[in-house]
Amino acid sequence: MSKSVQIPPVEVHDLTVKYGEKPVLWNVDFEIPSGKLIAVVGPNGAGKSTLIKAIMGILEPVSGYVNIFGKPLDEMRNQIAYVPQRESVDWDFPISVQELVMMGRYSHIGLFKRPRKDDRQIVAESLEQVGMTEYANRQISQLSGGQQQRVFLARALAQRADIYFMDEPFAGVDASTESAILELLKSLRDQNKTVIVVHHDLHTVSQYFDWVMMLNLHLVAFGPMESTLTEENLKKAYGGRLNILSKAIHLATQQNYSREK
Amino acid sequence: MDGIIQDFFLLGDPNVRWVLAGTILLSLSAGILGCFTILRRRALVGDAVAHAVLPGVAIAFIIVGDKNPVMLLLGAVVFGWIAMLVMENITLKTKISTDTSIGMVLSVFFGLGVVLLSHIQNSGNVNQSGLDAFLFGNAASMLPFDVIVFSFVSVVVIATILLNYKEFKMLSFDPAFGVSTGFKRKRYEFLMATLLVLTITAGLQAVGVVLMASMLIIPAAAARYWTDSLSVMLVISGLIGIFAAVVGSFVSFSAPAMPTGPWMVVAAAVLFTISVLLSPGRGLVGNYLRKRKQRQKSFKENILKYIYKSNEKNIDSKSQLQEIHQKFGQNGIRVQPFIDKMLNEGYIIRSNGLIELTQKGEQEAKRVIRVHRLWELYLSERLNLKSDHVHDDAETMEHFITPELETELMNILGKPEKDPHQSQIPY
The missing domain is CATH 1.10.10 (Arc Repressor Mutant, subunit A)
Incomplete structure (x- = not known):
């Protein structure tokens, strides 16, 4: 663990992302400290989800790179876990809760192989941690919004990673799920895991998290909560979408677009 | 009729044995692959690819000069792939929407195929007889070598799906999450697209290009009605495909002028209709x-x-x-x-x-009145609705509130004496 104190868990270098026609991320550059609960905030369309997806290689950046514990992402896949937005999947898909959570183990199981006993054990433990044990054999379409979120969390827990990226885990969940998720985040931090959470609720952000990253197409501010969540920074991040930067990006993407044809 | 039964059901005719085995394998692979096709919402892509392989078949025939199944297969695979690439690139590089690009590729490629087929028919090549079976299928016209080639393709498709079951499940449900774990999304998309082209091609002669996509779509869509488990869905879909294959082949042998494809589709559609109506849980009845x-x-x-x-x-x-x-x-x-x-x-x-x-009746009546009044109280006290606006809602909810929900209401409200209209709540 002493090693991870020196080498940052996540190191993002000059990341620039183009995302179809939509606005992009420009020159995002930061190092994330270990063992912290970190919120990513910013207005709609600020590129919060895009940042997470680009860090995890789901979207390909135009330039820049990401290091995980000082090594290229592809060597460190098993160190990172991901909780996508709940709406990103079809909840009528014919699988059970258990099967969904097992997907967190696939990269450990390997090609052409079936889950082993310890994989099933880990899935059971993960479901236990989010309080969904009794739903293990349910079809996923029978879950409420809060339960869906818990199952997604369980899948990330089953990855047994050191770094967790979560995209709006608090969106549209009931109060009891919200506090359950918060407890879970805290226990992850207490195990010196690093947790990066896209968060939409500015009222709870200082209460729930240690550090905050403010984003609006570029990195506005990043640091410990008290020194970073200032009125000035909030104004910078949320003050008007149509600033010069977003206009320039819009122009650039349009031109690129016609050039490609 | 006796002769047909002897030849077909008792497999007296060796040719029947061949063809039946071939169509069964083919439908099985289509049924299994189709589950992933519909779950990934690629049903229309499948249909477009099925139509688009026709010019490939025709060109292969023009080059080779006869109906060598391996060459036809090759031509079909090449054109299936071209069609997929064209569809993908139209959507990616232009502002044309997905459905428009699918529609265009389907009709343009199919049109080209029909043009080439009529050219061949007018050319007077003696080997061309039976080429039109590629439109609607004619299982009975398959030669043993055709059957061997197409069956081999089907077996490869089935084996590939079973070996990569877990990865295909990931690809169909949550590929973005998969990528975050190091899953090679592009590789599996390519693999699945190849399987699609192969399956469609394998069905060329038995089912025909016009209706091959339905053997992917209908059994899978029907199977979805019976289960919430992907693995069970694959099995049911495969079985429905087999049923359709047997019916289609039987018709093809008893009335050789009948095209096989439409009969297989009709047979599968009958099972689909039964599924829509009668399946427990999702069925309309x-x-x-x-x-x-x-x-x-x-x-x-x-x-x-x-x-x-x-x-x-x-x-x-x-x-x-x-x-x-x-x-x-x-x-x-x-x-x-x-x-x-x-x-x-x-x-x-x-x-x-x-x-x-009776005592039983009185208890039941009291229960209904009780949940009605509890619900009214809950609405007006907890949700701050006006007390004159809560009756209609309670009138409906009284029939739906379960004993568990009633207990929860009681826990929230305590054991109240009176409803918002000051009527006694009976216990």
């Missing part, structure tokens, strides 16, 4: 019966409630029955069967011409 049962339950509970309240008011016997009929017998509903049923079930009894609640 089950849905209708559940709704009707709920309606009857509400009706019965309303009558019990009414009797309970009218007994409180001491109305005389004659007018009581009349009033029940008057109040509930609107819109042509016959009330008497409900009353008879409730008499049978022991909710009510007749005494001196008056209808009275």
Whole structure:
């Protein structure tokens, strides 16, 4: 663990992302400290989800790179876990809760192989941690919004990673799920895991998290909560979408677009 | 007829054995692959690819000069792939929407195929007879070597799916999450697209390009009605495919002029219709019966409630029955069967011409009134609705609130004495 104190868990270098026609991320550059609960905030369309997806290689950046514990992402896949937005999947898909959570183990199981006993054990433990044990054999379409979120969390827990990226885990969940998720985040931090959470609720952000990253197409501010969540920074991040930067990006993407044809 | 039964069902004719085995394998692979196709919402892509392989078949024939299945397969695979790439690039590089690009590729490629086919037919090549079977399929016209080639393709497809089952599940459900774990999304998309082209091509001669996509779509869509488990869905879909294959091949042998493809589709569609209507859980008939049962339950509970309240008011016997009929017998509903049923079930009894609640009936009536009033109280106290706006909602909810929900309401509200209209809540 002493090693991870020196080498940052996540190191993002000059990341620039183009995302179809939509606005992009420009020159995002930061190092994330270990063992912290970190919120990513910013207005709609600020590129919060895009940042997470680009860090995890789901979207390909135009330039820049990401290091995980000082090594290229592809060597460190098993160190990172991901909780996508709940709406990103079809909840009528014919699988059970258990099967969904097992997907967190696939990269450990390997090609052409079936889950082993310890994989099933880990899935059971993960479901236990989010309080969904009794739903293990349910079809996923029978879950409420809060339960869906818990199952997604369980899948990330089953990855047994050191770094967790979560995209709006608090969106549209009931109060009891919200506090359950918060407890879970805290226990992850207490195990010196690093947790990066896209968060939409500015009222709870200082209460729930240690550090905050403010984003609006570029990195506005990043640091410990008290020194970073200032009125000035909030104004910078949320003050008007149509600033010069977003206009320039819009122009650039349009031109690129016609050039490609 | 006896001869057909002997040849077909008892597999007396060796040719039947071949063809039947071939179409069964083919339908099995289409049924299994089709599950992933529809779950990934690629049904239309499948249809477009099926139509688009036709020019490939025709060109292969023009080059080779006969119906060598390996060459036809090759031509079909090449054109299937070209069609996929064209569709993908149109969507990616232009502002044309996905459905438009699918529609264009389907019709343009198919049109080209028909042009080439008619060219071949006019060329006077003696080997061309039977090429039109590629449009609608003719299982009986397959030679043993055709069957071997196409069956081999089907077996490869099935084996590939089974070996990569877990990865295909990931690809279909949540590929973005997969990528975050190091899953090679592009590789599996390529693999699945190849399987799609291969399966469609394998069905060329037996089912034909026009209807091959339905062997991917219909069995899978039907199977979805019977299960919530992907692995079970694959099995059911495969079985439905096999059924269709047997029916189609049988028709093809008993009436050689009949195209096989349409008959397979019809057979699969019959099973699909049965699934839509009768499957438990999702079926329309089950849905209708559940709704009707709920309606009857509400009706019965309303009558019990009414009797309970009218007994409180001491109305005389004659007018009581009349009033029940008057109040509930609107819109042509016959009330008497409900009353008879409730008499049978022991909710009510007749005494001196008056209808009275039994103990069981009284308990039930009280329960309905209780949840009605609890719900009104909950709405007005907890959700701050005005007390004159809560009755209609409670009138519906009283029939749906389960004992568990009732307990929860009680926990929230305590054990209240009176509802928002100051009526006593009966316990």
